[in-house]
Amino acid sequence: MKEKDAKGTVENAKQADLAHNKSDGTDQFMTTAQGLKVNDDNNSLKAGDRGPSLLEDFILREKITHFDHERIPERIVHARGSAAHGYFQPNAEAAKYSKAGFLQDPNSTTPVFVRFSTVAGFRGSTDMARDVRGFAVKFYTQEGNFDLVGNNIPIFFIQDAAKFPDLVHAVKPEPHHEMPQAASAHDTFWDFISLMPESMHMIMWAMSDRAIPRSYRMMEGFGVHTFRLINEKNESSFVKFHWKPKLGTHAVVWDEAVKISGNDPDFHRRDLWEAIDGGIFPEWELGVQVIPEADEHKFDFDLLDPTKIVPEELVPVTIIGKMVLNRNPDNFFAETEQVAFHPGHIVPGIDFTNDPLLQGRLFSYTDTQLSRLGSPNFHEIPINRTIAPMHNHQRDGHMRQEINVGRVSYHPNSLGGGCPYQAKIAEGGFASFNERIDAKKVRERSESFADHFSQAKLFYESQTAVEQDHIINALRFELSKVEVPAIRERMLGLLSQVDQKLAESVALVLGIPVPKSPEKPMNHGVGADHVGKQEPKPIVKYAQTSDALSMIKNKLNSGTIESRxxxxxxxxxxxxxxxxxxxxxxxxxxxxxxxxxxxxxxxxxxxxxxxxxxxxxxxxxxxxxxxxxxxxxxxxxxxxxxxxxxxxxxxxxxxxxxxxxxxxxxxxxxxxxxxxxxxxxxxxxxxxxxxxxxxxxxxxxxxxxxxxxxxxxxxxxxxxx
CATH class of the missing domain: 3.40.50.880 (Class I glutamine amidotransferase (GATase) domain)
Structure with missing residues (x-):
């Protein structure tokens, strides 16, 4: 009898297991890999709704760890890239804002290695896909490496790192047939976007000509996040980083991009290589938008929100130096492929903010390098090595190159004379900015992150009529390839909240009307338990447009024909x-x-x-x-x-x-x-x-x-x- 009961219990368990694990992924609770049901998959655990993300967030760590290790050895994102060596030289303005050593002397230069890339495509894809372009700069400073890891677009699709794996899964080729390659014109991407109103500002940029640049040498670069600058008086300012190209900002048109892909899929790579090889050295100015600590809350947007810009009309860009690329790599794999960037590589005078997307990246990049480069010793690969003296007690491990001598590998110690010793701040030792934090642990976002349409509207209305037409045509192309009607309808509803005529122009080609009452997708400004119970913050109507947002009106375009x-x-x-x-x-x-x-x-x-x-x-x-x-x-x-x-x-x-x-x-x-x-x-x-x-x-x-x-x-x- 007991044996029968036992068999029945096992059988019942199997049936229950099958009932809750359908092969098509429907009708299931979201859980961790250990089976723990997840209450909120949209927000990382933070100290207050605007506070830093917490290391104890095991749900975020598990999710990103699995995501970071999904593919080897190719980068999960930014797989297709091109790079060059060069130098950075500060001007007299730089030292006013930061005590970073490489910004102090206008007569000094700092070696740099810069990698440009597409984001979504595999290594074998085309340079000319409609996509964001990575713009990552490694400064080899005397105080250690500083990596400014950015893009050619100043914002991002999402506000919190908890959604990054979802974004990339959505834009990558669909998993059942691995199509389309290096493209976003498919259902999974637009399904995700249509449920994420916070992405609408980024969508305007991604559908503009910014996403099909003429050359790496003719595109802007941005740090995306808000960082801190610390001066010699230990005063903190918020900062947005900008790279302004000497040759101006230029793009190709979509039909041209399609044909270039067939004629020369290495168009951007070849352009960069041949320009440097021919002595036409690409050059950018480094600019900063500096916001005093006291002005943190004076704007209609949140400085910590990575889906928002600081319009240049509100805070002008101050130029603090220039960067010149003057040498091609000697070996693509050893340098371009093995270089490891990390937004957590900073130096005294530069620090982080509580931007929830940046906070997640600080964990993700190290974890990614462990998978991609196979070892915690990736910093010993020549292209990644600092030029500053390196002394610590980290030992051994796979692919260790450093030959450490002596018997001491711990701190504190007396057998090694206490060395290496800790540096005081006055001696150049790094200390995080002493920001006061007093908050409850929550999985929420600040209400100041809840306006998703004002800056999307600002961007669209700042474009010339020609550029607006290109955005409309890009959306027509993309959404015409979406097969599920409900996704198209949701997107038209979101577009109508950016600009009604924009939505109507797209709808005309799709053959469906713009919804009179747009669907209100998930409000990610609040916790999951409150979804649908709180209306988004009313749209703030910007009273001005910004010429800096238009590639045609942008003052960077000085009329040079150099390298054309x-x-x-x-x-x-x-x-x-x-x-x-x-x-x-x-x-x-x-x-x-x-x-x-x-x-x-x-x-x-x-x-x-x-x-x-x-x-x-x-x-x-x-x-x-x-x-x-x-x-x-x-x-x-x-x-x-x-x-x-x-x-x-x-x-x-x-x-x-x-x-x-x-x-x-x-x-x-x-x-x-x-x-x-x-x-x-x-x-x-x-x-x-x-x-x-x-x-x-x-x-x-x-x-x-x-x-x-x-x-x-x-x-x-x-x-x-």
């Missing part, structure tokens, strides 16, 4: 004078000229001389260049008319709003672009079509001035959907 690539379309019989005069003028301004010929070696000019060819016309596309020029020479033009690639090159250059120039007989080749025939001769220059007949003597200067405008967006008007 110009394709010269040539064949046998090309006029050497036409080629050389334009080439000399362009190279004097720092542009790079590439001769595109009808073979891969050389062509003959009209006077019988040899002209070296950089690329065969069969292997290139206009999407790989910033402008196109057609030199004169009747024989050359007649030969080019027989090339099948010519209509494609010229029509794409026109479609993508690039400058097209032609001299004398070269003007005849423009007939391949039907749209040009609809523009009156007097309006050609206004559309970026620069021509020279026998009477125009200003072709080179006109062409250079046109290139300085980057694109001629007026051409998009007849091309709009």
């Amino acid at each position: 690539m110009v394709a010269f379309l040539c064949a046998d019989g090309v006029d050497a004078t036409s080629v050389n005069k334009m080439k000399d003028a362009l190279t004097k301004e720092g542009a790079v000229v590439k001769i595109i010929g009808t073979n891969s070696t050389a062509i003959k000019t009209a006077d019988g001389k040899e002209l070296k060819v950089d690329h065969n016309i069969l292997t290139v596309s206009s999407v790989l260049f910033d402008a196109v020029f057609i030199p004169s020479g009747k024989q050359s033009i007649d030969a080019l008319k027989d090339q099948e690639k010519i209509p494609e090159i010229l029509n794409d250059a026109f479609k993508h709003c690039k400058v097209i120039g032609a001299e004398k007989e070269g003007i005849d080749l423009l007939n391949e672009v039907k749209a040009i025939n609809n523009i009156s001769e007097q309006k050609l220059a206004e559309h970026g079509i620069i021509t020279k007949d026998a009477n125009n003597q200003n072709l080179a200067s006109d062409f250079i001035n046109a290139m300085a405008q980057h694109r001629f967006w007026i051409r998009e008007k007849p091309l709009k959907i």
